[in-house]
Structure formats: structure tokens, C-alpha cells
Amino acid sequence: MSAEIIDGKALAATFREQIAQEVAELKSATQVVPHLTAVLVGDDPASAVYVRNKQRACEKAGIESTLKRLPAETTEAELLTLVKELNADPGVHGILVQLPLPKHINETAILDVVNPLKDVDAFHPENVGLIVQGRPRYLPCTPYGIQQMILSTKMETAGKHAVILGRSEIVGKPMAMLLIQRGMGADATVTICHSRTQNLKEIVKSADIIIAAIGQPEFVTADMVKPGAIVIDVGINRVDDKLVGDVEFEGVKEVASAITPVPGGVGPMTIAMLLKNTLTAARILSGNASAK
Numbered sequence: 096m097s098a099e100i101i102d103g104k105a106l107a108a109t110f111r112e113q114i115a116q117e118v119a120e121l122k123s124a125t126q127v128v129p130h131l132t133a134v135l136v137g138d139d140p141a142s143a144v145y146v147r148n149k150q151r152a153c154e155k156a157g158i159e160s161t162l163k164r165l166p167a168e169t170t171e172a173e174l175l176t177l178v179k180e181l182n183a184d185p186g187v188h189g190i191l192v193q194l195p196l197p198k199h200i201n202e203t204a205i206l207d208v209v210n211p212l213k214d215v216d217a218f219h220p221e222n223v224g225l226i227v228q229g230r231p232r233y234l235p236c237t238p239y240g241i242q243q244m245i246l247s248t249k250m251e252t253a254g255k256h257a258v259i260l261g262r263s264e265i266v267g268k269p270m271a272m273l274l275i276q277r278g279m280g281a282d283a284t285v286t287i288c289h290s291r292t293q294n295l296k297e298i299v300k301s302a303d304i305i306i307a308a309i310g311q312p313e314f315v316t317a318d319m320v321k322p323g324a325i326v327i328d329v330g331i332n333r334v335d336d337k338l339v340g341d342v343e344f345e346g347v348k349e350v351a352s353a354i355t356p357v358p359g360g361v362g363p364m365t366i367a368m369l370l371k372n373t374l375t376a377a378r379i380l381s382g383n384a385s386a387k
Contacts, residue, residue: 098326098351101244107363110243111156114370118157121377129377130159131189131215131369132181136174136200137167142193149191152366158373161187171200175208182210188380189215189373194265212380215372218264226269229276232379233372238270240364241306241327246280248325248353250304253282258302260315260341262289266308266329274304307341317346326354329361 122128131153133146146162153160163177174196181190190213196202206214211221217235225231234242245252257274261267267287274283283304288295299305299319307315308329320326330341340357348354355361378384 098348099353101355103360103363107367110367115156127381131373132161133191134163136165188377235269236368237365239368242280255303257283257304259306261308313343315342320350323352326351
């Protein structure tokens with residue numbers, strides 16, 4: 096039996112509709128319009144596409160969106176100055192520094208200087224610490240979106256074994272933090288696998304939930320998946336002018352109970368959660384945190 100396809104586009108559209116309604120209510124009650132500013136350094140084509148998609152989504156939800164596009168030769172000092180200016184601008188509620196940055200710029204130094212209240216990606220150490228303690232201000236966009244996708248399958252996650260492939264600061268580590276918290280879509284037993292993991296195939300095979308985020312095309316194959324597992328594919332890899340994920344979709348969908356496609360899976364949900372965080376930031380910074 097083929098797996099249920101978790102339609103990220105449809106799920107994200109539902110979230111965006113709700114967010115647009117809440118944005119309109121906030122504007123009507125307080126005259127505050129949530130404002131996200133994205134900073135794009137250089138001309139990485141994938142980054143440009145991501146930023147354009149985020150801007151379109153903002154527009155549809157009634158969120159103001161500004162793009163600060165900087166040349167690849169921008170210095171770290173110049174970028175730090177811009178971020179500090181955005182921190183000080185009361186009209187900006189969310190700051191998104193698009194990664195990756197050019198190699199001569201220290202990403203950590205830049206992300207650390209973003210005002211934690213405007214850090215809608217939830218990369219700042221203050222926000223990461225709050226997530227670890229189970230009292231988040233914002234949840235990181237991709238893990239947050241993945242959690243909502245898992246919830247949409249109606250699987251009871253409590254006590255289930257979730258295996259995450261990849262230990263990045265953007266997906267792997269924060270995903271583990273979300274899944275081990277108490278509550279809906281959590282209470283799972285979590286294993287993080289990475290490049291030094293031994294017996295990786297056996298560990299993945301034991302998972303009720305597999306989250307693949309390692310950037311290796313079609314790495315997870317059907318023989319690595321326990322029948323009935325939920326498989327979330329975070330990877331986006333270009334192979335022979337075609338986009339594929341980290342999961343061998345055609346084979347795995349015959350074993351899993353639910354699976355995300357690439358494209359059209361995790362990506363749209365990431366953007367929807369970014370909008371949700373921007374709305375939350377606007378509420379916090381305008382003193383309307385209780386205006387749900």
C-alpha cells in the first residue's frame with residue numbers, strides 16, 4: 096500500500112490563511128502591520144529563489160516585506176552595521192539574514208547580533224536556550240513546520256522513536272529539541288545520526304519517524320525504512336536538472352505510512368512558520384503579545 100503523501104503546499108496554505116486573518120485583526124485593532132526585512136548578500140541563485148518565495152508569501156498574508164540586497168563583496172563590518180540599523184528600526188519586526196553568507200563573513204557573528212526579539216528564524220543563542228528549556232519565544236521555521244506535518248498524519252508521537260539524519264543548527268539539533276519536549280507532536284524518544292554514526296542503517300530501520308536532513312540525494316532507501324514509518328524529507332538536491340530529496344521517494348513510499356514529496360513538502364511549511372513568527376514578533380514588539 097502506498098504511503099499518504101503529506102501535501103506541504105496545501106497544509107501551508109491553510110496556515111497562511113489563518114495567519115492572514117490574524118494579521119488583519121492585529122492591523123484593525125492596533126494599526127500595526129507586521130514587517131519582515133530579509134538581507135541577501137551575494138547572488139546565490141537558490142537563496143534568491145527562497146527570498147523571493149518568502150516575499151510573495153508575506154504579501155499574500157498582508158505582512159510588509161523589505162529586501163536588503165547586498166553585493167557579494169560586502170564586508171562583515173558593513174553587514175553588522177546594517178543588522179544593527181534594522182535592530183534599531185521600530186518599524187521592522189522581523190530580521191532574516193539569508194544563509195549561506197559569503198565565506199569571508201562569519202555567520203555566527205552576524206546571527207548573534209540580531210535582536211533576539213526580531214530573530215524570527217530562532218537562531219540567536221537566547222532563543223535557542225528558551226527552546227531547550229521548553230519555553231520558546233519563536234520556534235525555528237523548518238522544525239516547526241515539520242512538527243505540524245507530523246501532527247497532520249494523526250500519528251501519536253508520544254513514546255515513538257524519531258531518528259533525525261543530520262545535526263545542523265538549522266534542522267537537526269532544534270528538531271530534536273522540539274520532539275523531546277512535553278506535549279502534542281512531541282514526547283518522542285530521539286536519536287540524532289550524523290557522519291560519525293555507526294550502524295546507521297540499523298538505527299534508521301528502528302525509527303517510527305524518520306527526518307532526513309543531510310543533503311545527500313536519495314540517501315534513505317526502502318530497505319532502511321520500517322513498514323508504517325513516517326518519513327519527512329528535508330533535502331533539496333539538484334541531480335540532472337531535477338530536484339530530489341534525501342529520500343528515494345518512489346521506493347520508500349511503498350513502505351512508509353506517510354511521506355513528504357520534494358518539492359512541495361517541507362519548503363512551503365518553512366515559509367508559513369516564518370510568517371507566523373513574524374506575526375508573533377510584531378505582537379511582542381508593539382506590546383500586543385496578548386492580542387491573539
